Amino acid sequence: MVFIMTEITEDKPGKQILLLGNEAITRGALEAGVDVATTYPGTPSSEIADTFSMIAKEATRQKKDPGFYFQYSVNEKVALEVAAAASFCGLRSLTCMKHVGLNVASDTFMTYMYVGCRGGHIIVSADDPYCHSSQNEQDNRYFALFGGAPMLEPTTPQEAKEMTRIGFDISEQLHLPLLLRTTTRLNHARGPIILNALQKPRKKGYFTKDPLLVTVPSTARVKHPVLLKQLEEAEKLSEKSPFNEIITIGKPKDIGIIASGVSYTYVKEMAEELHLNVKILKLGMTHPLPRKMCETFINSCSSLIMVEELEPFLENQMKALAFDIGSDVKIYGKSSSHFSRLYEYTPDIVAEAFSKIFKVKNPFPKPVFSKIKVPSRPPSLCPGCPHRATYYAVKKAAPKDAIYPTDIGCYTLGKAPPLEMADVLLCMGSNAGMACGFSVATQQKIVSFMGDSTFFHSGIPPIINAVHHNHDVVITILDNRTTAMTGHQPHPGTPFDGMGRPARLINVEDVVKGCGVQHIEIVDPNKIKETTAAFKRALEFKGPSVVVSKSPCILLEVQRKRKAAEEIQLFHINQEICKRCKTCIGRFGCPALYFAEDGSVHIDAAQCNGCGNCVQVCPFGAISAEGST
Amino acid sequence: MSKKISIVLTGVGGQGVITAANILGKAAVKAKTGVFVSEIHGMAQRGGAVVCTVRMGGVSSPLLPSGTADVLLSTEPVEALRNICYVNKKTKVITDINPIIPFTVAVGGEQYPKLDEIFKEISAHAELYKVDALKIAKEAGAVITKNTVMLGALAASGVLPFKPEVLLETILEDIPEKYKDVNKKAFEGGMKAVQSA
Numbered sequence: 001m002v003f004i005m006t007e008i009t010e011d012k013p014g015k016q017i018l019l020l021g022n023e024a025i026t027r028g029a030l031e032a033g034v035d036v037a038t039t040y041p042g043t044p045s046s047e048i049a050d051t052f053s054m055i056a057k058e059a060t061r062q063k064k065d066p067g068f069y070f071q072y073s074v075n076e077k078v079a080l081e082v083a084a085a086a087s088f089c090g091l092r093s094l095t096c097m098k099h100v101g102l103n104v105a106s107d108t109f110m111t112y113m114y115v116g117c118r119g120g121h122i123i124v125s126a127d128d129p130y131c132h133s134s135q136n137e138q139d140n141r142y143f144a145l146f147g148g149a150p151m152l153e154p155t156t157p158q159e160a161k162e163m164t165r166i167g168f169d170i171s172e173q174l175h176l177p178l179l180l181r182t183t184t185r186l187n188h189a190r191g192p193i194i195l196n197a198l199q200k201p202r203k204k205g206y207f208t209k210d211p212l213l214v215t216v217p218s219t220a221r222v223k224h225p226v227l228l229k230q231l232e233e234a235e236k237l238s239e240k241s242p243f244n245e246i247i248t249i250g251k252p253k254d255i256g257i258i259a260s261g262v263s264y265t266y267v268k269e270m271a272e273e274l275h276l277n278v279k280i281l282k283l284g285m286t287h288p289l290p291r292k293m294c295e296t297f298i299n300s301c302s303s304l305i306m307v308e309e310l311e312p313f314l315e316n317q318m319k320a321l322a323f324d325i326g327s328d329v330k331i332y333g334k335s336s337s338h339f340s341r342l343y344e345y346t347p348d349i350v351a352e353a354f355s356k357i358f359k360v361k362n363p364f365p366k367p368v369f370s371k372i373k374v375p376s377r378p379p380s381l382c383p384g385c386p387h388r389a390t391y392y393a394v395k396k397a398a399p400k401d402a403i404y405p406t407d408i409g410c411y412t413l414g415k416a417p418p419l420e421m422a423d424v425l426l427c428m429g430s431n432a433g434m435a436c437g438f439s440v441a442t443q444q445k446i447v448s449f450m451g452d453s454t455f456f457h458s459g460i461p462p463i464i465n466a467v468h469h470n471h472d473v474v475i476t477i478l479d480n481r482t483t484a485m486t487g488h489q490p491h492p493g494t495p496f497d498g499m500g501r502p503a504r505l506i507n508v509e510d511v512v513k514g515c516g517v518q519h520i521e522i523v524d525p526n527k528i529k530e531t532t533a534a535f536k537r538a539l540e541f542k543g544p545s546v547v548v549s550k551s552p553c554i555l556l557e558v559q560r561k562r563k564a565a566e567e568i569q570l571f572h573i574n575q576e577i578c579k580r581c582k583t584c585i586g587r588f589g590c591p592a593l594y595f596a597e598d599g600s601v602h603i604d605a606a607q608c609n610g611c612g613n614c615v616q617v618c619p620f621g622a623i624s625a626e627g628s629t
Numbered sequence: 630m631s632k633k634i635s636i637v638l639t640g641v642g643g644q645g646v647i648t649a650a651n652i653l654g655k656a657a658v659k660a661k662t663g664v665f666v667s668e669i670h671g672m673a674q675r676g677g678a679v680v681c682t683v684r685m686g687g688v689s690s691p692l693l694p695s696g697t698a699d700v701l702l703s704t705e706p707v708e709a710l711r712n713i714c715y716v717n718k719k720t721k722v723i724t725d726i727n728p729i730i731p732f733t734v735a736v737g738g739e740q741y742p743k744l745d746e747i748f749k750e751i752s753a754h755a756e757l758y759k760v761d762a763l764k765i766a767k768e769a770g771a772v773i774t775k776n777t778v779m780l781g782a783l784a785a786s787g788v789l790p791f792k793p794e795v796l797l798e799t800i801l802e803d804i805p806e807k808y809k810d811v812n813k814k815a816f817e818g819g820m821k822a823v824q825s826a
Contacts, residue, residue, distance in 0.1 A: 018654045018657075046670075184669075185692070188667065188669060189668070189691040190664075190666035191691075192658050192663070262691070266689075269689040347694040348694050364694040365695070365717050367695035367696055368696070368713055368716065370750055372742045372746055373739075375731050376733050377733065380676050380732050381675070382676065410675065589732065594730055
């Protein structure tokens with residue numbers, strides 16, 4: 001049985017609790033008796049895995065069995081493979097990742113559909129319309145179409161739980177991994193959840209050999225038609241799926257709306273607020289589409305309004321269906337410019353489009369704007385963040401036109417002034433690959449940056465590439481002992497795993513050495529002079545060099561100090577010595593430092609995390625520890 | 630269908646805005662009213678501007694249309710102004726008066742408006758309630774209870790579809806025994822600040 005620790009693991013069918021969309025997905029998996037869950041963390045998916053981790057850690061602490069196996073894998077591709085193997089043994093598995101994570105796992109994903117699964121397997125893709133915390137807003141529904149995966153799209157946390165729970169059955173019935181496609185506004189929405197009973201996990205499976213699991217060309221040619229057959233079966237399920245339904249608002253005649261995902265919630269509420277008479281085809285199983293159901297719906301409409309965030313995934317398919325059945329239905333959507341392919345939708349966007357299409361008044365007041373300019377407040381590197389010290393040292397060591405390829409993590413925030421230490425970013429691990437290319441294409445010096453978790457994820461192959469081809473680059477690994485940005489998850493460089501069990505720690509520098517790097521510098525970035533000197537040596541070295549900048553994330557340090565009841569050292573500025581040269585603010589850029597109205601510089605004690613790096617930065621020795629003279 | 634209530638919570642990443650939204654959601658479940666909360670995680674939490682929405686009653690959507698907030702609760706004055714698009718004349722804007730200056734002011738040469746101007750601008754569009762959460766929290770006995778002060782202020786606004794006691798009870802559930810009293814005091818202090826305004 002699943003280990004009970006909080007409401008989320010309670011076996012109380014019918015009880016109502018408040019859960020985050022992501023937590024609801026975890027609960028749904030527990031209700032389906034999930035055996036193996038894997039991930040690589042990424043916003044907005046992280047809390048699905050973090051909830052598994054939290055349950056497992058508490059079980060480990062109490063020396064009990066959590067009922068499932070969980071792992072933060074090294075990257076999304078490995079995560080999918082670990083869970084796929086469990087499925088081949090007949091176990092139920094779940095793999096979650098952010099949308100771009102599926103790009104990393106796509107090689108596995110595409111052929112996995114040919115092979116098919118045995119135990120039910122849910123693959124969660126958390127898409128991020130508006131790029132709240134992502135480098136793009138790709139629409140992963142096309143992966144379902146591309147690979148041939150059945151797909152569900154929830155509209156609320158309650159539905160996310162149900163689709164996960166029932167999704168396992170669908171996956172098992174079809175022998176296909178199922179894509180649960182979510183978006184930020186669902187992952188990070190909280191709503192009431194009605195609990196179902198928890199199902200007993202299967203625990204250990206058995207691998208029965210089958211030559212058709214080996215996808216040599218002759219197998220692939222056999223398996224592709226099998227996949228198409230399975231998708232025909234999936235379409236039959238879609239026709240009967242309770243997740244595809246028609247909802248009526250007012251007294252509808254021949255105007256229909258088709259919506260999926262969170263957009264549906266805006267459609268329903270705005271249709272009611274605008275007193276429309278419409279029928280809504282709410283699609284929850286969006287691949288394969290319930291063709292007959294859609295054709296019947298199209299046939300009953302003279303006008304059809306398509307409301308879906310991002311790409312015209314449903315719209316284009318509906319157009320094709322309308323063509324096939326010779327319908328002259330008028331379709332409003334992205335192609336008619338009533339809806340955008342960009343960003344998140346909102347109730348405002350949907351109300352505005354409806355008021356144009358239905359020629360009714362938008363009942364909501366025009367939004368008011370502030371006449372006063374509001375200062376921007378983007379996220380920034382925390383006070384005391386060791387990355388700031390590393391960047392400061394590199395800036396002192398490198399020539400002005402040096403190129404700084406960066407990567408995915410907190411350190412991307414080094415893009416902001418005054419540091420401006422990010423010149424180009426594509427995806428996880430891209431820093432070092434691009435560094436190699438720059439060294440071929442220019443005479444400029446190159447210093448690239450990646451975090452420790454990114455290093456293990458996809459940063460190692462480009463280092464090997466740099467060594468083998470002798471690229472003249474400096475590759476920096478910002479080793480803060482955690483996956484900070486997504487919520488401090490462990491990685492292979494930490495001495496414990498996602499279940500809170502002791503794990504073998506893999507040293508970044510040992511791996512780098514193993515890759516054949518000849519010049520390796522290991523620095524503590526909080527010693528700014530030494531760090532600057534190390535980067536100078538690395539830049540002078542002809543060929544690839546690696547600097548491992550080691551210092552734990554300041555948030556973990558502060559947490560550790562608080563737990564140990566250690567004081568956090570405060571610092572102050574001696575106003576008699578301070579020349580207001582602005583080095584600490586204008587060049588180092590710690591957000592705990594500020595100008596008072598008279599132009600004097602001070603340290604905000606509430607924000608300072610006590611790193612003391614500003615003491616080293618001040619050219620006049622005006623900053624010192626509180627309590628010292 | 631029960632009346633819709635929309636609350637917008639704003640502040641700065643790290644101030645506990647998401648926790649406050651979560652507490653409101655839990656209280657609504659306890660009071661058996663419909664509820665839908667929306668949060669922003671990730672990048673926004675590194676000191677960036679944060680917006681959460683809590684909607685209660687017969688709502689389908691986690692987000693609200695512009696100009697339809699019943700309350701805009703802000704833990705920082707300029708963040709209230711940043712989200713002024715959600716208010717109408719009847720909206721109660723309850724804000725802490727203690728500013729947190731963004732780094733773009735020191736580094737990027739942007740201006741943090743004078744507090745009086747911020748409050749004047751908010752008052753031009755909505756009903757303003759100023760709360761010195763820091764002072765009230767200090768008086769209650771712990772600076773860390775600032776958000777409890779703000780939730781007390783919200784409870785006193787009369788907008789919530791349940792009694793203030795339900796909210797206070799929900800806040801106290803996850804708080805260790807020894808801090809319950811200060812939080813109770815902070816909550817009551819927040820209530821008073823709005824009642825006497």
